[in-house]
Amino acid sequence: MPTARLVTRDICKAFGPTIALGGVSFSAEPGQVHALIGENGAGKSTLMNVLAGALTADSGELLLDGAPYRPLGPTDARRAGVAMVHQELSLCPHLSVAENVLLGAEPSSFGLLRRAEMHQLTLDALAQVSDPARDTMLRPETRVSDLSPAGQQLVEIARAVSQTSCRVLILDEPTSSLAADDVKKLFTVIRTLREKGLAIIYISHFLEEVQEISDSFTVLRDGKTVGTGPMAGAKISEIVGMMAGREVQELFPRSLRTPGDAVIELEGLDGVEKPIGASLTLRRGEVLGIAGLVGAGRTELVRAIFGLDAVKGGSIKVMGVSGAASPASRFAQGVGLVSEDRKGEGLATALSIADNLTLSKMGGLGPTGLVLPSRQREVSRKWIDRLSIRTSGPDQAVRDLSGGNQQKVAIARLLYHDVDVFLLDEPTRGIDVGSKAQIYDLIDKLAVSGKAVLMVSSYLPELFGVCDRIAVMRRGRLGPARAVRDLTEHSVLMEATGS
Amino acid sequence: MKKLLRQSWVGPLVALLVVYLLFVILRPETFARPINLVTMARQTVVVGIAAAGMTMIIISGGIDLSVGSSVALTTVVIARALNAGCGPWTAALAGVLVAALTGLIVGSTISLLRITPFVVTLGAMTILRGAAKGVANEQKIDADPKGLDSLLGVLPHDRSWMIFPPGVWTLVLVAALAACLLRYAKFGRYLFAVGSNERTAQLCGVPVQAVKIGVYTLAGALAGLAGIMEFATLTVGDPTDSIGLELEVIAAAVIGGASLNGGEGSIMGSVIGALLMTVIKTGCTHLGLANWVEEVVTGVIIVVAVALDRLRHRRR
Numbered sequence: 001m002p003t004a005r006l007v008t009r010d011i012c013k014a015f016g017p018t019i020a021l022g023g024v025s026f027s028a029e030p031g032q033v034h035a036l037i038g039e040n041g042a043g044k045s046t047l048m049n050v051l052a053g054a055l056t057a058d059s060g061e062l063l064l065d066g067a068p069y070r071p072l073g074p075t076d077a078r079r080a081g082v083a084m085v086h087q088e089l090s091l092c093p094h095l096s097v098a099e100n101v102l103l104g105a106e107p108s109s110f111g112l113l114r115r116a117e118m119h120q121l122t123l124d125a126l127a128q129v130s131d132p133a134r135d136t137m138l139r140p141e142t143r144v145s146d147l148s149p150a151g152q153q154l155v156e157i158a159r160a161v162s163q164t165s166c167r168v169l170i171l172d173e174p175t176s177s178l179a180a181d182d183v184k185k186l187f188t189v190i191r192t193l194r195e196k197g198l199a200i201i202y203i204s205h206f207l208e209e210v211q212e213i214s215d216s217f218t219v220l221r222d223g224k225t226v227g228t229g230p231m232a233g234a235k236i237s238e239i240v241g242m243m244a245g246r247e248v249q250e251l252f253p254r255s256l257r258t259p260g261d262a263v264i265e266l267e268g269l270d271g272v273e274k275p276i277g278a279s280l281t282l283r284r285g286e287v288l289g290i291a292g293l294v295g296a297g298r299t300e301l302v303r304a305i306f307g308l309d310a311v312k313g314g315s316i317k318v319m320g321v322s323g324a325a326s327p328a329s330r331f332a333q334g335v336g337l338v339s340e341d342r343k344g345e346g347l348a349t350a351l352s353i354a355d356n357l358t359l360s361k362m363g364g365l366g367p368t369g370l371v372l373p374s375r376q377r378e379v380s381r382k383w384i385d386r387l388s389i390r391t392s393g394p395d396q397a398v399r400d401l402s403g404g405n406q407q408k409v410a411i412a413r414l415l416y417h418d419v420d421v422f423l424l425d426e427p428t429r430g431i432d433v434g435s436k437a438q439i440y441d442l443i444d445k446l447a448v449s450g451k452a453v454l455m456v457s458s459y460l461p462e463l464f465g466v467c468d469r470i471a472v473m474r475r476g477r478l479g480p481a482r483a484v485r486d487l488t489e490h491s492v493l494m495e496a497t498g499s
Numbered sequence: 500m501k502k503l504l505r506q507s508w509v510g511p512l513v514a515l516l517v518v519y520l521l522f523v524i525l526r527p528e529t530f531a532r533p534i535n536l537v538t539m540a541r542q543t544v545v546v547g548i549a550a551a552g553m554t555m556i557i558i559s560g561g562i563d564l565s566v567g568s569s570v571a572l573t574t575v576v577i578a579r580a581l582n583a584g585c586g587p588w589t590a591a592l593a594g595v596l597v598a599a600l601t602g603l604i605v606g607s608t609i610s611l612l613r614i615t616p617f618v619v620t621l622g623a624m625t626i627l628r629g630a631a632k633g634v635a636n637e638q639k640i641d642a643d644p645k646g647l648d649s650l651l652g653v654l655p656h657d658r659s660w661m662i663f664p665p666g667v668w669t670l671v672l673v674a675a676l677a678a679c680l681l682r683y684a685k686f687g688r689y690l691f692a693v694g695s696n697e698r699t700a701q702l703c704g705v706p707v708q709a710v711k712i713g714v715y716t717l718a719g720a721l722a723g724l725a726g727i728m729e730f731a732t733l734t735v736g737d738p739t740d741s742i743g744l745e746l747e748v749i750a751a752a753v754i755g756g757a758s759l760n761g762g763e764g765s766i767m768g769s770v771i772g773a774l775l776m777t778v779i780k781t782g783c784t785h786l787g788l789a790n791w792v793e794e795v796v797t798g799v800i801i802v803v804a805v806a807l808d809r810l811r812h813r814r815r
Contacts, residue, residue, distance in 0.1 A: 308702065328704030339702055348696035350762045359692055360703035362685045370683045413703070 003066045005030040005199035006051070006082070006168050011060035013046055020046040021057070024225050026218040028168065028199040033190060035210040035231065036203045038220035039243050039432035044203050047220070048170055051201070052084035053077030065167070075104065081167035083160035087176060087430070091144045091152055098122040098140035101159045125162035128196075129154045129189045148295065150182035157189065161198075169193060170201045175209055176430050179293030179458060181497055187213050206459070207236050219243055243433060252465030253441050255448045259468070260284035263421050263452045264305065264335075268314035274300040274476035277314065281481075282421065287443055287453040288481055289467035291460065292496050297476040298456040299340055302423045305454075306330050306337040318421070331360050336414035340425040340456070342403070346410045349399035353391060354380040356398050356409055361417045383412040388438070404435025411439065422446060424455045428462060440466055460489045472496050507756035508768035510807055514800070515775045522782035530785045540667045541651050543770075543777045545570070545732070547670045549725040549744070550751040550769040551677040552718030557752050558681070559714050560694035560761025561616035565605065566722050567744035568627035569598050571737065573726020575631045577647070578640035578736025587645040594730070595723035601627060602719015606712035624745065631738035640736035650731035666728050670770070673721065678766040690714060694761030750797070751776060754804040775800065 004027035013021040021043045028034040038044050049055040051062070053071030062069040064080060071077035074084075091100050098118050099106075107117040122140035130138050138151055147155065153174060160169055171190070175183045190213060194200055204210050210217065211231060218228040219242040227242040264282040269275055274297030282288050290298045303309040305316055307325030315322050318333045327337070339346035347356050354376040358365060365379070366372040380394035387408045391401060398406055407427060414422055424443070428436045443453055443466055457463050463470055464484055471481035472495040479495060523531045549566050556563050573594040580590035601623065609619050651666040661668070681687035689710045692700040700707050729741060753759065754775060755768025776797055783793035 326704070327702055328706065331704045337702060341698075345696070345698040345702055348692055348699040348762070350695045351691060355688065355691065356699075359688075359700070359705065362688060366683065369685055371685050371688050372683060 004028065004063075005065060006069075006201075007061075007063040008047075008051070009061040009063070011047065011050060011057045011062070013050060013055060013057050020223055021050070022223040023060070024220065024223070026225060026228050028201055029216070030167070030199050031194055031197045032215040033194055033200045033202050033213055035214035035217040036201055036220065037207070037210060037217055037239060037243060039434060042220040042243070042432075043223040044220055045172070046223075048084060048172055048201075048203065051077070051168075052082060052170060078163055079165065081163070081165040082170070083163065083166050083168070084170040085153070085156045085160055085172065085174060087173040091155060093143075093145035095144060096140065097126070097138065097142050097144060097147075097155050097158075100144050100155055101125050101140075101162050103159070105163065121162065122158070125158040126154075128161050128193065129158045148182075150178050150185070150294075153178070153186070154189070157193075161193065166198065168199045168201065170203075172203045173430065174202070175204060175206060179295065179496075180460075180493060181293060183209065207239060208461070211236060240433065251437055251440065252462075253444045254465075255444055257285050257287075257447045257468060259286045260450060262317075263319055264454070265317040265320075266305070266314065267317075269301075269304060269311065269316060270313035271297070271300050271304045271476075272310055272312060273297075275304065275473070275478055276476040278473075278478040279314075280471060280478060282452050282454050284420070284450045284452050285447055286468045287447050287455060287466055289463040289470040290454065290456045290473055290478075291458075291463055291470055291492050292473035294458060296473040296496070297478075298473050299425055300476075301473065301478065302337060302425050302454065302456060306335065306423055308337070331417060331419070334418075334420040335423065336360070336417055336419035336421070337423040338407075338410045338414065338425060338427055340429065342406055342410060342429075343399075347398050347406055349406075350397055352395045352397055353384065353389070353401075353409055354394040357383060357394075357413050357416055360413055379416060383416055387412055387415075387442070402432070402435075404431035407431050407435065407439070411442065420451055422451060422453045422455075424453060426457055427455065428457070428459070436462075460492060463492075464489060474498055506765070506767075507763070507808070507811075508765050508771055510811065511755050511768055511771040511775060511804060514804065515771050515778065518775060518782070519778050522778065522785065526782070526785045530782060535781070537663060537667075539774070539777045539781050540663055540670075542781070543773045544651060544666045544670045544728045545725045545741075546744070546747050546751055546776070547770050547773040548673050548728060549722050549748045550755075550773050551673050551766050552721030553748045554752045554755070554757055554764045554766055554769040555677065555681065555687075555690055555714050556616075556718050557749075557757045557759060558694045558761060558764040559690045559711060560697065561609065561711070561714070562620060562749070562759065563605070563715070563718060563722075564617070564620040564745050565601070565623035565627055566725075566748050567741040568624045568631065569601055569719065569722040570726040570729050570741040570744055571739065572601070572627050572631040572634070573598050573723045574730040574733060574740055575635040575640060575736035575738050577727065577730045578642040579634060581642040581645060581647075582640065587647045590645075591647065591727045594726050595720055598723025598726060599716055599720035602722070603712065603716040605719070606715025609715065610708040610711040628738070628742075635736055635738040637738065639738075642734070642736060644731070644734045647727065647731050648734050651728060652731070666731060669724070669728070673724065674766050674770050677721075681766060686710065686713065691762055694763075696762075747776065748773075750801050754801055756808055772804075 007027040009025050011021050011024045024047055036044055050057045053074045053076055071080060101122045102118055107114045119140050126138055144152060174186060190200060202214055214231050216230050219226050219239060260283055262281050262283050266278050266280040269278040278301055292298050300309055304311050307327055307330050318335060343349055357380050358376050362371045365375040377394040384391060389405050389408045398409055428439055446453055467484055469481040469483055470487055472479045472492055474496055553563055576597045577590045577594040580593045605619055605623050609616050651664050654661055654664055689705050692705055693707055693710050697707060751772035752764060752769045754772030757764030779797055780793055
């Protein structure tokens, strides 16, 4: 038996009283993709940071190709051959692709950059992750901010593999912001790198993807390894069971819903670039899904409806009334939006749960013009309780919550505001399975109680599980909304990619 | 009690007490005298009042470099108004209105033209300084203060029960009102939201632009009030007065725990920061130390205060 590329043995790491890792062991083989699976808070990020040198383990042993591996920092880890691509891209948007790929490892003589060599090294690195004939944008001199998220991710991977010593590549939720066809491209890249003998550690929430791409897996729960083995033959339901520590029953509850009056009517809606001539009717008591690739204009559509983006033509009627729109006026009409960008837009993460929850409706929390912190807390406690948000209390800063709990705060804001129309843009992106199930359940309850839900998602099983009707968006154009029973994941995907 | 200790101004308060006690021990016969407390309180009024406005601006994610110029302009306007035959109240009001108006213009420029506050107020710093010199014909304007000087003067015997002169009590009142505004008013909560994440505030229907215009106007009015206090000390309208005051005011806010990234800060902290700087200044004078020593010490305190604040954040 050949020696494993990277072995972790009984890794423990505690932050103060919180035990993040309580004994993790697994091994990754060269030329294999090893999936690391677990709910948010299971310890995946901590483990990755230990492997990539950003954190030092309290105890346990790491072996790289049989030799002890104790990185002193991320640079040291990279030099040893362990590179990581973070979930949130960490590129310098103002710099060129070449400058990003070689950042910190620029070839230079006497402090002067050797430009030609940089260019060549970058070309070599890019050739490993893309086909230069097809990806014309991905050139060493392109400014990174001009690239799509998928392109930027390839630059990150190119940076990781540009080190000739690269032996282990860690990918943290690499597909969370990619559309389906970009995911396919990424998988091709991963397979190529695998064939070159790299050990790839792949972290993801999307179990279908994990099953497709990986050769073996390890499941973490509460900082411990709860299962590991080859992917072939493993069942998704078993893996989900290991993640949750229980059998997950019905993920998508669906009660009997009866569509009512139209609450939002779009007629030939034009945005600045997208959407183009979008027409749509959303009724009370239904969940309408918008499918499509990233960049198809789905986010722009909901932002235009909500008055966040300018409208160039067409009409939006809310409860039968058209007119100028702003987020404030939409809230007044009973329309609320959960942003796809949770940390950048959805929540003021440095502020408390109470402040975030009550931000859109501060009236009624005290005498005119005043907001009493005690009333804010009281209201927040109610919603913390109802949505079972895991927190030390309403005064806790949102940034200290897990992704799933943060998202619950964003949704709780609309519930507290008591809106009738919920515009949910990627409401379950990057959150754990448990929180997802709760959000699906909540959406179902909202629809049954006569609220209207418009939900944008890149995750088709979720759209099919939750929605009554689905409309597909492609290059700014919105197709007709069809009943879910008349659609298949395949047909939606075909429509989204235009094939 | 535990909750009280978690307040961001507790650290600066401890620092203030330590530094104060240090000087008391070093110079018990002069520094420790009660009258010295009154003097130091008086000397903190201008910076303290201006810092209340600055704190609100910094919480909203902005900055105001024009405070010093605004204070100088106010003293000139007051002197002119007094010489034109206005009563003390009218003259003071005129000063505050002019300062509030400049704040309104600055705020509108920032929010409607979307220029960063640093640049707009950097421009305003020069513009207002020039305007002050223009209004004053480039010289000091002597004026009969008509009683305005008593705001920060030594209390007459029949009113010694007030302990501090009215200007100090004004600072206390302003600080209390501003703190309540930040904590209990919708406007105050909006300031934190805008400073913490402007896009979130926008998403939630917060009138972001109006909030920004409002905070610069309010801070402008407070700079005007600080200008009245400055006039009370100077009793002349001086267009070259208060150069560099803005940095002292920003330092007070920063020592008091305000974050230049927005979303964080407290009035209590800023007033403590202002007091701390006065105590260091006065203490160094009492020790007979040269001016430069005091400046170095103040600078070190600013950086140490912020460093400690960062540490506190990280440990959480």
